[in-house]
Amino acid sequence: MLALLLMMVRKLANNGWLAVCLLGGLVMSVALVSSIPIYTDAVLQRMLIKDLEQFQITSGRYPGIHYAKAVMGGTSYWDTGDYKPEDRPQAVRTLDDFMRKEAAPGFGLPVSELVRERRTTYYSVIPAEQTRIESGTNRQIELAARSGLSEHVRLADGRLPADRPVDGIYEALVTEQSLKALNMVLGNVFVINDEEAKTNIRITPVGVVAKKDHADPYWYNQFEDYAKTFFIDFELYERDFTTGDVLPTASAGWLFLLDYSRMGLDSMHRFVETSERIDTYLSDRFRTYLAEVPAMPTLQTYFQREADLRKMLWSLYVPIMIMLAYYLYMVSSLITERQQTEIAVLRSRGASRLQVAVGYMIEGLLLGAVALAVGPPLGLLLVRLLGASNGFLEFVNRSALLVRLSGESYRYALYAVAASVLMTLFPALAAARLSIVSHTRQLARRGSRSLWHRFYIDFVLVAAAVFGLRRFDRQRSDWMRMGADGSEMTVDPLLFFFPAMFILGAGLLMLRFYPWLIRLLYWTGRKRWPPALYATLIQVGRAGAPYLYVMMFLIMTIAIGLYSASAARTLNDNAEHKIRYNNGADLVLKQAWISDAPLSGSAGPTGRLPGSPGEQASAGAIGGDTRSAKRTHYVEPPFQLFRELPGVQSAAKVFVKEEARYAAGKEGGPIRLMGINTAEFGRTAWLRNGLLEHHLNDYLNLIATDPSAVLISRTMADQGIKSGDVIYIDWSGVPAKPFTVYGVVDYWPAMNPNPSGRVRGGVLPEIPRFVIGHLEYIQLALAPEPYEVWIRLKDGESRQPLYDALAADGMSLISVADTREEVVAAKNDPFQLAVNGVMTLGFLIALIISFAGFLLHGVLSLSGRLVQFGILRAMGISFPQLLGMLAAEQLLTTAAAAVMGGLVGWVTCAWFVTLFEISFSPAAQVPPFRVTFDSGDSLKLYVIVTGMITAGLVVLGWLLSRIRIHQAVKLGED
Numbered sequence: 008m009l010a011l012l013l014m015m016v017r018k019l020a021n022n023g024w025l026a027v028c029l030l031g032g033l034v035m036s037v038a039l040v041s042s043i044p045i046y047t048d049a050v051l052q053r054m055l056i057k058d059l060e061q062f063q064i065t066s067g068r069y070p071g072i073h074y075a076k077a078v079m080g081g082t083s084y085w086d087t088g089d090y091k092p093e094d095r096p097q098a099v100r101t102l103d104d105f106m107r108k109e110a111a112p113g114f115g116l117p118v119s120e121l122v123r124e125r126r127t128t129y130y131s132v133i134p135a136e137q138t139r140i141e142s143g144t145n146r147q148i149e150l151a152a153r154s155g156l157s158e159h160v161r162l163a164d165g166r167l168p169a170d171r172p173v174d175g176i177y178e179a180l181v182t183e184q185s186l187k188a189l190n191m192v193l194g195n196v197f198v199i200n201d202e203e204a205k206t207n208i209r210i211t212p213v214g215v216v217a218k219k220d221h222a223d224p225y226w227y228n229q230f231e232d233y234a235k236t237f238f239i240d241f242e243l244y245e246r247d248f249t250t251g252d253v254l255p256t257a258s259a260g261w262l263f264l265l266d267y268s269r270m271g272l273d274s275m276h277r278f279v280e281t282s283e284r285i286d287t288y289l290s291d292r293f294r295t296y297l298a299e300v301p302a303m304p305t306l307q308t309y310f311q312r313e314a315d316l317r318k319m320l321w322s323l324y325v326p327i328m329i330m331l332a333y334y335l336y337m338v339s340s341l342i343t344e345r346q347q348t349e350i351a352v353l354r355s356r357g358a359s360r361l362q363v364a365v366g367y368m369i370e371g372l373l374l375g376a377v378a379l380a381v382g383p384p385l386g387l388l389l390v391r392l393l394g395a396s397n398g399f400l401e402f403v404n405r406s407a408l409l410v411r412l413s414g415e416s417y418r419y420a421l422y423a424v425a426a427s428v429l430m431t432l433f434p435a436l437a438a439a440r441l442s443i444v445s446h447t448r449q450l451a452r453r454g455s456r457s458l459w460h461r462f463y464i465d466f467v468l469v470a471a472a473v474f475g476l477r478r479f480d481r482q483r484s485d486w487m488r489m490g491a492d493g494s495e496m497t498v499d500p501l502l503f504f505f506p507a508m509f510i511l512g513a514g515l516l517m518l519r520f521y522p523w524l525i526r527l528l529y530w531t532g533r534k535r536w537p538p539a540l541y542a543t544l545i546q547v548g549r550a551g552a553p554y555l556y557v558m559m560f561l562i563m564t565i566a567i568g569l570y571s572a573s574a575a576r577t578l579n580d581n582a583e584h585k586i587r588y589n590n591g592a593d594l595v596l597k598q599a600w601i602s603d604a605p606l607s608g609s610a611g612p613t614g615r616l617p618g619s620p621g622e623q624a625s626a627g628a629i630g631g632d633t634r635s636a637k638r639t640h641y642v643e644p645p646f647q648l649f650r651e652l653p654g655v656q657s658a659a660k661v662f663v664k665e666e667a668r669y670a671a672g673k674e675g676g677p678i679r680l681m682g683i684n685t686a687e688f689g690r691t692a693w694l695r696n697g698l699l700e701h702h703l704n705d706y707l708n709l710i711a712t713d714p715s716a717v718l719i720s721r722t723m724a725d726q727g728i729k730s731g732d733v734i735y736i737d738w739s740g741v742p743a744k745p746f747t748v749y750g751v752v753d754y755w756p757a758m759n760p761n762p763s764g765r766v767r768g769g770v771l772p773e774i775p776r777f778v779i780g781h782l783e784y785i786q787l788a789l790a791p792e793p794y795e796v797w798i799r800l801k802d803g804e805s806r807q808p809l810y811d812a813l814a815a816d817g818m819s820l821i822s823v824a825d826t827r828e829e830v831v832a833a834k835n836d837p838f839q840l841a842v843n844g845v846m847t848l849g850f851l852i853a854l855i856i857s858f859a860g861f862l863l864h865g866v867l868s869l870s871g872r873l874v875q876f877g878i879l880r881a882m883g884i885s886f887p888q889l890l891g892m893l894a895a896e897q898l899l900t901t902a903a904a905a906v907m908g909g910l911v912g913w914v915t916c917a918w919f920v921t922l923f924e925i926s927f928s929p930a931a932q933v934p935p936f937r938v939t940f941d942s943g944d945s946l947k948l949y950v951i952v953t954g955m956i957t958a959g960l961v962v963l964g965w966l967l968s969r970i971r972i973h974q975a976v977k978l979g980e981d
Contacts, residue, residue: 030374032338032859033427036331037375037382038389039852040423044415046390046848047320050841051313052271052409057836058312059267062305069224070302071116071267073278075285076124076260077102078295092255098292099125099249099259105288106261113281115274116265122225123154124260125244129235135196135209144190146197150210150254151236152244156180159225165193165214170240172247179237181212188234199254208253210237227262260297267302271409272313279306316838323845326507326567327852331423333563334856335430337556338863343434350439363439364432371431375424383412383420389848459515468512475505476918506570506919513911514562518555521907522548525899538884543895557861558904564850564857565908565952566915571846572944573916578842578923580939581932582833587693587826588934591661591756592797594809595824596649600793601642638740641791644818649796652812654804659687662782662794663757664738669778671734674726679758679775680736682782682794685711691799695934698754709749714784716749720760720777724751736778737789744788746780755779759933842923850948858955861901862962869966876967890964901956905949916940 059070079090079098090098103123111118127150157167160180168178176196186192193215199208216238218230247253270278282300289296300306343350350363390410459465529536529544536544547554649658662682669678685707694703710716719728728734730748737743754760758777782794800809806825813820833839869876876889884892916938924936 029338029342029863030377032334032856032863033374033378033424034381034385035855035859036335036427037378037420037423038385039327039848040331040386041383041416041420042386042390042848043324044413044419045386045410046844047317047841048272048413048415049390049410050320050844051316053840054312054316054838055270055272055275055309056268058305058309059270059302062302066301068301069264069267070305071119071263071265071270072224072227072299072301073114073263073265073282073285074227074260074297074299075106075289076258076297077289077293078258078297079256079293092252095256096250099256102259102261106263106285110261110281110285111263113277113284114263114265115277115281116267116269119264119266120155120225120262122262122264123241124151124262125241125249125256126151126236126258126260127248127254128257130199130254132197132210133200135198146189146191148189148197148210148235148237149257150177150179150208150239150244150248151233152239152241152248154241155225156238156241159219159223160216161219163215163217165212168213168238168240170243172243175209177208177210177237177239177243178213179210179239180214180216181237182230182233183215183217184231184234185212185236186215210239212237224264225262275306275309279303316841319838320841320845323842323849325504326510326563326570327849329507329511330560330563330567330849330853330856332426332430333559334859335427336433337560338859339431340434340556342431343437350435354439360436360439364436367431367435368428371424371428375427378427379417379420379424382423383416386416386420387412389851460519465512465515465519468508469516472505472509472512472919475508476922479922506915506922509915509919510563510566510570510911513914514559514566514907517562517907517911518558521555521558521903524903540892540895542879543892543899547896547899554900558900558907560857560861561901561904561952562908562911564853565905565948566912567853568850568948568952569909569912569945570915570920571850572948573938573940574920574923575843575846576941576944577920577937577939578839579834581936582836582839583830584695584934584937585932586829586833588695588754589757589759590824590826590829592659592691592693593800593826594796594798594806595822595826596796596798597821597823598644598793598796599819599821600644602639604639638790639792641793643791646796648816648818649798652798653808654800654806655798655809656801657687657690657799659691659797660684660782660794661688661757661797662785662792664792667736667738667778669723669734669736669776670743671728671732674728676776677773678723678736679777680738680785681755681758681777681779682785683779684782688797691797692756693799694754694756698934699752706750706752710779710781713747713749714781715746715788717746717778717780718750718752718755719748719779720755720758720775721751721753722760722774723776723778734778736780741789746778752779754934761933854951854955857952858959861956862959866963866966869963886968889967893960893963893967897956897960905952909945909949913940 062068062070077098079095107121111121129147129149132146132148163183165180168180172178191197191212193212196209196211199210218226249256265278282298282303286298289298353363354360387410525544525548529548533541646658646660649655652658660683662680664680664682667678667680669675689704689707692703699706706718710718717734719734728748730750732748733745734748735743735745755777758775758779760775760777762774800806806827834843879889880886920938921936924932
């Protein structure tokens with residue numbers, strides 16, 4: 008074994024450049040494979056933190072809280088309940104030890120503070136000096152203590168209490184509400200006069216406290232809940248009440264304040280497990296207890312989102328994994344082919360196949376050990392770069408991902424090394440079957456077809472991918488018909504495996520016909536080709552597998568690059584278009600209008616109050632009694648101010664009535680009514696090109712001449728309403744008025760034509776309908792009501808001066824929708840971030856290993872043809888002619904592969920990028936999902952690939968220039 012090891016080490020030393028190439032490929036492969044779990048965990052952690060931050064914004068509650076409370080049972084010495092009063096001190100100590108020593112470390116997060124709380128039951132109290140305070144009030148209080156209380160309150164009046172009774176009187180802190188609720192002032196002494204109390208306790212409030220910070224999570228319970236609570240010093244309570252016998256403790260609580268910003272995937276699972284453990288611990292010991300985790304619903308939802316995103320990421324990694332596997336197999340095959348004569352000689356001299364395999368395994372393990380040490384840290388650096396991706400090969404200055412090397416990343420690296428060793432062994436084992444005679448015979452039969460061509464694997468892969476695509480198209484049609492949203496769609500992750508299958512299968516299919524093309528080219532000009540090109544055509548036509556390896560690499564690189572670019576841009580553009588369409592303009596403002604509506608309740612988005620006549624949609628329905636609902640009258644605020652705001656290019660009034668109804672003959676039903684000024688709307692609104700049969704302005708011009716003219720949705724036209732028909736429109740409290748239909752539109756800014764409800768009881772959701780008319784006519788004929796203000800901003804203008812002007816003018820705004828902010832938030836969404844990063848990662852992987860494979864193949868091919876080039880030089884072929892042969896060879900292989908890759912990539916994008924439509928709810932994705940191609944992406948891709956090939960050719964040309972005729976001829980003689 009030692010001799011075999013020395014032979015492998017000597018072999019690596021003798022083939023230093025080849026070992027370096029193989030080692031570089033292994034290091035890159037290990038780095039890229041180990042980056043998969045690093046990047047996945049980093050993206051998932053960002054998604055988790057974003058979800059928790061959003062929970063805190065929407066609920067106003069700190070996510071890193073766990074609150075547990077144990078009720079000891081009976082509250083008197085005669086009603087023992089779960090624990091007798093004399094047993095409660097030990098029960099509290101046991102719980103304290105569990106919470107401090109087991110629960111706190113079990114969360115896996117830094118504990119900012121562990122708040123301990125003690126409470127007695129409520130006792131009746133009476134004034135100690137009834138002549139100095141009103142004694143007719145029925146007063147009941149509880150005594151409580153909270154650790155760290157003085158650090159989280161401010162004294163509004165009085166002083167902090169003493170840590171021991173003063174003249175037999177316990178001093179306490181109270182809230183402002185306590186003074187009012189108990190009708191007392193500071194300094195009043197009270198006596199607990201309750202038959203359940205063992206002794207008469209004297210207590211007095213000496214200080215009034217308020218929250219030091221209203222956002223302090225220390226106050227998990229509402230501060231108002233302590234209106235009848237007397238807080239005494241915590242250590243005093245522990246000494247006299249918890250462990251003493253002054254009064255029994257009725258309940259004990261523990262509030263964990265955890266740093267949720269440090270929560271990762273591991274700590275999240277530990278957090279959930281520890282929360283469940285606390286719940287189990289309390290339920291086994293107490294009949295009444297409380298365990299609350301405000302963020303638990305968010306975490307439980309996250310588990311499903313984590314599973315979905317992890318499936319999505321792994322599905323996106325499929326092309327990368329195939330590229331890596333193909334690269335390892337290609338490199339090992341090229342190396343084995345170069346050493347096949349050596350292997351055959353060893354076999355002919357008595358070496359067994361096992362000894363040959365062990366030798367290659369030792370070689371692979373030596374290189375793999377180096378790759379295992381260097382690869383994961385390199386993968387970490389790569390992930391940090393990808394965290395700034397804002398699109399395909401687009402990077403921005405974004406907050407860095409929290410990345411770290413974990414055991415899982417090294418496990419993946421180990422898998423990559425093992426796969427590399429196995430990939431090296433397969434070709435070696437195949438070569439070890441041949442003796443020197445069979446090897447020589449095989450050299451003369453290199454025209455045999457490859458394995459995947461013999462078994463028609465290319466046709467199988469293409470057919471399977473097309474079948475999967477057809478199945479997805481049927482699913483998508485069902486989702487659209489049922490109005491399903493993203494939560495209702497169950498998607499097979501194999502769907503995202505199909506693009507990789509198609510790229511691989513289509514590439515192999517093209518390479519099946521490529522040799523025929525070369526033979527046709529050779530046959531066409533066999534009598535006219537110059538010697539250099541003639542030799543090149545023969546070389547390429549007879550070489551077989553080695554050239555096909557490199558060509559397949561380039562096909563996959565370009566196809567995956569085009570697919571990644573199109574997928575990333577498609578997702579980004581569709582997400583942006585959805586936001587722009589739903590909003591309708593750069594800014595959408597809703598201003599509060601003065602009205603005669605009742606003051607009770609809170610105003611809705613248009614100034615109506617819940618429960619007001621404006622909410623009773625059925626009262627004013629077509630055919631109903633419009634006199635039964637009282638109209639709300641509004642005062643329209645000035646509109647000119649919006650046009651004069653800084654950075655505003657145009658502004659438009661847009662009235663949207665959700666509860667309007669229409670009638671046309673026997674047809675009728677609810678509609679969304681939009682009132683606009685055609686000129687203002689055309690200058691302000693956004694609509695993607697191609698959604699309508701004609702330009703948006705053509706439809707606006709169509710209705711501009713008739714005040715009663717309206718446009719209707721296609722869903723209304725499908726019910727038999729056509730241009731020229733008269734429809735009647737009204738809403739609650741407003742009599743119906745006639746409108747004339749001038750045209751039909753499929754889409755309109757801010758109008759969703761897709762069903763948005765769920766299928767219930769087999770009944771499909773109602774199809775939405777909308778009508779667009781003139782705002783002035785709607786206000787005069789029906790009623791003036793609050794409208795939205797749509798604003799289009801000048802390109803590149805900052806929003807801040809506009810917001811400052813709004814604040815300075817004192818405008819009362821109900822809501823503001825900023826399209827640009829929403830687009831930025833969408834691009835920072837963890838899912839979008841993951842897709843952009845993985846797509847960029849996939850292309851970079853394909854590019855790097857393609858360059859390595861191309862260069863390695865060129866070097867090996869050049870070294871293997873050293874005698875041929877030497878003979879050609881000796882025959883009179885000049886060095887420029889040799890360079891021309893090399894250039895023609897690359898033109899017939901790499902250039903042809905680039906064309907094939909572009910064709911495969913284009914077809915893959917057109918067919919399979921639509922799979923990403925499941926990332927959006929089909930019913931909510933308006934405008935419709937559209938595959939996006941950008942010539943800039945293709946240009947960028949081909950420039951990079953061309954640079955890669957050029958660099959490879961420069962290296963090969965330099966190596967070719969170092970060939971000496973006498974060395975090559977001497978080598979041939981040997």
